[in-house]
Amino acid sequence: MSRIPLRPLARILPARDKGENPDIIERENIRRRHEEMQDRSRARAEGRLLVLSAFFFCAFGVIGVRMGHLATSEAVEPIATAHSATIAQQRADIVDRHGRILATNFETHSLYVQPPHLIDPEHAAKELAKIFPDLEEEKLVTLFTGKRKFDWIKRKISPEQKQAVHDIGDPGLLFGPREMRLYPNGRLAAHIMGGTQYGKEGVNAAEVIGVAGVEKQFDGYLRDPANGTKPLTLSIDLTIQAATERVLAGGMKLMNAKGASAILMDVHTGEVISVASLPDFDPNNRPRPPVEGDPSDSPLFNRSVQGVYELGSTFKIFTAAQAVDLGLVNPGTIIQTAGPFRVGGHLINEFDNHNYGAISVTDVIVKSSNRGTGRLALQIGATRQKAFLGSLGMFDPTPFEIVEAAGGKPLLPKRWTDLSTVTISYGHGISTSPMHLAAAYSAIANGGHYVSPTILKQDKPQLGPRVMSEQSAAAARMMLRKVVTDGTASFGEVKGYAVAGKTGTADKPKPRGGYYRDKVIATFATLFPAHDPKYVLILTLDEPSVMAYGETRRTAGWTAVPVAAELIGRVAPLLGLRPTVEPGALTGIQLTSSN
Amino acid sequence: MTEMVYGALPVRDSEPILPKWARTLDKWSIGCVLILFLIGLLLGLAASVPLAERNNFQPFHYVQRQAFFGGLALIVMIVTSMLSPTVVRRLGTLGFLAAFVALALLPVFGTDFGKGAVRWFSLGFASVQPSEFLKPGFVVVAAWLLAASQQINGPPGKLYSFILCMIIVGLLVMQPDFGQACLVLFGWGVMYFVAGAPMLLLVGMAVLVVLGGTLAYSSSEHFARRIDGFLNPDVDPTTQLGYATNAIREGGLFGVGVGEGQVKWSLPDAHTDFIIAVAAEEYGLILVLIIIALYSIIVVRSLFRLMRERDPFIRLAGTGLAAMFGVQAMINMGVAVRLLPAKGMTLPFVSYGGSSLIAGGIALGMLLAFTRARPQGEIGDILRGRGR
Numbered sequence: 001m002s003r004i005p006l007r008p009l010a011r012i013l014p015a016r017d018k019g020e021n022p023d024i025i026e027r028e029n030i031r032r033r034h035e036e037m038q039d040r041s042r043a044r045a046e047g048r049l050l051v052l053s054a055f056f057f058c059a060f061g062v063i064g065v066r067m068g069h070l071a072t073s074e075a076v077e078p079i080a081t082a083h084s085a086t087i088a089q090q091r092a093d094i095v096d097r098h099g100r101i102l103a104t105n106f107e108t109h110s111l112y113v114q115p116p117h118l119i120d121p122e123h124a125a126k127e128l129a130k131i132f133p134d135l136e137e138e139k140l141v142t143l144f145t146g147k148r149k150f151d152w153i154k155r156k157i158s159p160e161q162k163q164a165v166h167d168i169g170d171p172g173l174l175f176g177p178r179e180m181r182l183y184p185n186g187r188l189a190a191h192i193m194g195g196t197q198y199g200k201e202g203v204n205a206a207e208v209i210g211v212a213g214v215e216k217q218f219d220g221y222l223r224d225p226a227n228g229t230k231p232l233t234l235s236i237d238l239t240i241q242a243a244t245e246r247v248l249a250g251g252m253k254l255m256n257a258k259g260a261s262a263i264l265m266d267v268h269t270g271e272v273i274s275v276a277s278l279p280d281f282d283p284n285n286r287p288r289p290p291v292e293g294d295p296s297d298s299p300l301f302n303r304s305v306q307g308v309y310e311l312g313s314t315f316k317i318f319t320a321a322q323a324v325d326l327g328l329v330n331p332g333t334i335i336q337t338a339g340p341f342r343v344g345g346h347l348i349n350e351f352d353n354h355n356y357g358a359i360s361v362t363d364v365i366v367k368s369s370n371r372g373t374g375r376l377a378l379q380i381g382a383t384r385q386k387a388f389l390g391s392l393g394m395f396d397p398t399p400f401e402i403v404e405a406a407g408g409k410p411l412l413p414k415r416w417t418d419l420s421t422v423t424i425s426y427g428h429g430i431s432t433s434p435m436h437l438a439a440a441y442s443a444i445a446n447g448g449h450y451v452s453p454t455i456l457k458q459d460k461p462q463l464g465p466r467v468m469s470e471q472s473a474a475a476a477r478m479m480l481r482k483v484v485t486d487g488t489a490s491f492g493e494v495k496g497y498a499v500a501g502k503t504g505t506a507d508k509p510k511p512r513g514g515y516y517r518d519k520v521i522a523t524f525a526t527l528f529p530a531h532d533p534k535y536v537l538i539l540t541l542d543e544p545s546v547m548a549y550g551e552t553r554r555t556a557g558w559t560a561v562p563v564a565a566e567l568i569g570r571v572a573p574l575l576g577l578r579p580t581v582e583p584g585a586l587t588g589i590q591l592t593s594s595n
Numbered sequence: 596m597t598e599m600v601y602g603a604l605p606v607r608d609s610e611p612i613l614p615k616w617a618r619t620l621d622k623w624s625i626g627c628v629l630i631l632f633l634i635g636l637l638l639g640l641a642a643s644v645p646l647a648e649r650n651n652f653q654p655f656h657y658v659q660r661q662a663f664f665g666g667l668a669l670i671v672m673i674v675t676s677m678l679s680p681t682v683v684r685r686l687g688t689l690g691f692l693a694a695f696v697a698l699a700l701l702p703v704f705g706t707d708f709g710k711g712a713v714r715w716f717s718l719g720f721a722s723v724q725p726s727e728f729l730k731p732g733f734v735v736v737a738a739w740l741l742a743a744s745q746q747i748n749g750p751p752g753k754l755y756s757f758i759l760c761m762i763i764v765g766l767l768v769m770q771p772d773f774g775q776a777c778l779v780l781f782g783w784g785v786m787y788f789v790a791g792a793p794m795l796l797l798v799g800m801a802v803l804v805v806l807g808g809t810l811a812y813s814s815s816e817h818f819a820r821r822i823d824g825f826l827n828p829d830v831d832p833t834t835q836l837g838y839a840t841n842a843i844r845e846g847g848l849f850g851v852g853v854g855e856g857q858v859k860w861s862l863p864d865a866h867t868d869f870i871i872a873v874a875a876e877e878y879g880l881i882l883v884l885i886i887i888a889l890y891s892i893i894v895v896r897s898l899f900r901l902m903r904e905r906d907p908f909i910r911l912a913g914t915g916l917a918a919m920f921g922v923q924a925m926i927n928m929g930v931a932v933r934l935l936p937a938k939g940m941t942l943p944f945v946s947y948g949g950s951s952l953i954a955g956g957i958a959l960g961m962l963l964a965f966t967r968a969r970p971q972g973e974i975g976d977i978l979r980g981r982g983r
Contacts, residue, residue, distance in 0.1 A: 033747065034747055038907070041745060041790075045789050045790070045902075046902050049914065053894075053898040056894045057891055059921075059925050060891035060894075061891075063929055063932060064883075064888075066934055067932055068884070071843055071847050071883070072847065074844070
């Protein structure tokens with residue numbers, strides 16, 4: 001359609017000729033165009049109004065249908081849903097080397113309150129205070145009548161408590177399912193287990209996270225759902241662990257010690273069969289860490305891996321073994337132990353100011369001569385001594401797989417002087433944990449290989465790098481055997497099990513420097529059976545003192561050794577070791593030939 | 596002869612007002628409005644009792660007020676519907692100016708009644724919500740501007756009305772009152788749509804609405820909580836929505852019985868925003884469907900009548916009023932059945948509220964005035980057609 005001009009000349013000019021007003025023509029054209037526009041817009045509006053009507057009709061229809069759908073659907077019990085992300089559950093079990101449960105899970109409930117839903121807050125508070133004596137009624141009333149809409153009351157409750165709370169019958173008291181970590185053996189292997197606590201908490205579940213021990217060390221593994229129900233198998237033997245703790249507790253009491261630890265370790269695999277530290281705690285109800293006092297006095301403190309002590313004369317065997325290994329001496333070489341022996345301006349003394357004179361290397365160990373080992377150490381020299389102790393793992397925290405082990409960092413002299421070399425040769429001036437000692441004695445016991453102590457069950461020997469020759473290890477074992485048969489550890493003899501070992505008694509350092517005269521750490525490091533050692537036992541007593549023969553005795557020979565002997569006597573049969581029975585004198589029979 | 600004996604017949608320049616009103620009025624729509632009002636009173640008897648009890652009034656205090664304001668609203672509606680479109684336009688424009696000033700002054704003189712949004716003027720015996728009165732006035736002004744823009748050499752009314760709309764939306768968002776803001780925006784959009792908006796622009800506007808919503812979501816916690824509540828598939832049974840849904844379920848087809856409902860005791864807004872839940876619980880689906888039918892009859896019927904209308908202003912203004920009325924009802928009910936996010940919006944003529952009732956009366960009166968039957972000049976078309 002071509003547009004008509006508002007003032008077409010074809011019409012204007014004739015109109016002008018006739019004397020008419022040409023504006024009339026323009027107005028008429030405007031009107032006409034306007035009408036056309038209106039018609040167009042009306043037609044469009046009609047269509048759009050129809051669309052709009054249809055929209056409204058449909059929208060109302062949808063609402064009606066939805067109403068009908070809602071009204072005819074069954075009214076369901078409203079269930080409040082938790083909005084938080086789901087919390088991973090089902091922590092893997094922990095079992096001992098024979099598959100016996102050490103830690104497992106237990107279904108329980110938590111108790112929480114939604115005060116707006118309480119019917120009778122005062123009554124509920126009163127009844128709750130009756131069921132849980134540790135809750136205070138006044139505090140509960142304040143909570144229940146306050147503005148809070150939600151609060152936990154108890155993290156874990158027993159089925160009996162749950163029923164009792166249920167019987168209060170108040171809809172504002174609600175239960176959330178909980179998975180609880182349960183240690184059915186109670187205090188047994190408490191330090192190994194460590195313990196757990198709740199992490200992220202929701203109404204329907206709570207995260208269980210390890211806070212110490214293997215629970216923390218293997219937290220990722222235990223929580224990983226990919227492992228399914230496969231438990232974590234430890235090297236611990238539950239029976240032997242129980243025996244160890246019993247004997248150790250008895251020994252600690254008898255010897256008036258304030259603490260004790262014991263480590264029983266397989267010398268070939270590095271598996272720790274039992275490890276105990278007293279005093280201990282119940283991982284089911286793990287105490288809070290102490291806020292004051294010495295943390296090492298807390299039951300949470302794991303003496304066997306965290307406690308770094310100067311372990312004293314137990315170190316002498318390393319000096320002797322290295323001297324033999326280097327070919328400097330043999331077990332029969334005579335060493336002058338007479339004083340005075342002055343190193344770096346310090347006089348080296350023997351225990352009780354003995355003077356043993358010139359004795360063999362074996363006797364240096366058997367009689368535990370400080371000057372003897374000191375002279376051997378000077379022959380070895382600082383560099384070689386350091387290298388040897390380093391290869392025994394004495395300079396780093398043990399690789400033992402519980403989180404506390406990383407805290408057992410040995411204390412070494414800042415400058416390794418000749419004096420250090422001498423004192424370290426008899427176990428002073430270097431502080432290590434009993435676990436370090438266990439690993440080092442294992443190297444002597446297994447014929448010269450380093451093994452790293454482990455808490456996980458192994459299927460085969462895990463011998464590490466060689467640190468001394470087979471022969472040197474055998475020579476060292478013979479010296480250790482003689483310590484028990486003729487020396488300071490004579491109370492350590494266990495009939496049928498040839499026990500070899502070395503005692504160590506170290507004065508405890510004062511916190512401000514210097515040493516206590518009446519506080520010692522008594523250690524007995526043993527391996528058995530001596531002819532073919534299978535196990536190493538390190539037993540430590542903290543501040544023992546016992547009256548014997550009219551004297552207060554603190555040395556390891558009087559304290560740690562008898563306890564260790566009792567322990568070996570108990571656990572060796574459990575470990576499946578056959579006693580070697582020496583034939584007694586046969587009455588009435590004459591042997592015709594002795595060869 | 597007759598004239599000589601009886602005198603001349605009185606000359607009538609036009610038909611008398613009332614009969615003409617009665618003849619040309621959309622009787623279906625006004626009938627529906629009356630029924631809605633009665634239903635509102637009936638529901639008020641049930642839903643406002645707990646509120647009266649809470650505020651220590653006699654039980655039917657709010658029903659009496661509702662009846663009083665309702666009567667007033669009906670009178671206003673009838674009077675308005677008697678006006679001619681030109682007068683409606685004039686008064687509407689004046690009313691719009693007054694309401695706009697009142698709205699702009701809200702931040703200074705308004706009160707929030709402790710609800711966190713300054714929307715009311717407190718007059719002692721009653722409170723006035725200016726935005727309720729602004730809506731019909733705005734529709735009239737915007738329709739006028741849009742219609743004027745369709746004239747040759749007319750003003751750029753589309754732009755002007757859009758700017759006006761945005762100013763009002765801005766003022767409402769500041770209160771904050773996102774519901775009314777959406778309503779105003781929607782009303783303008785519908786009018787623009789009918790006035791012949793280009794399709795591209797409509798799409799653009801939809802995008803703008805989405806962006807605005809996102810902005811509001813991120814900047815207003817109040818708004819964000821409601822949207823979150825809507826998007827969450829599980830209704831928390833302790834929220835207003837949870838109660839409403841439960842009430843509808845409890846009601847079933849025929850309701851739990853008059854006065855037997857429970858939801859009105861738990862919902863603070865049972866007499867306003869969630870009155871449909873009370874209706875559903877006590878009277879069942881039947882009443883709800885009747886209410887829905889009444890609203891859709893009013894809206895659809897008005898739109899159909901406007902389709903025949905030739906005057907662009909009347910067509911646009913009527914469309915805007917009908918659409919706003921319908922959408923308000925739709926949003927209110929849509930929220931209760933969880934088709935839409937929770938939004939405080941009253942159900943026109945049914946919910947309790949003086950401002951809302953009288954403003955609703957004005958709006959519907961205008962709508963009725965616009966939808967009255969009037970000569971449309973069809974004969975001109977016929978003549979014109981023949982002339983060509």
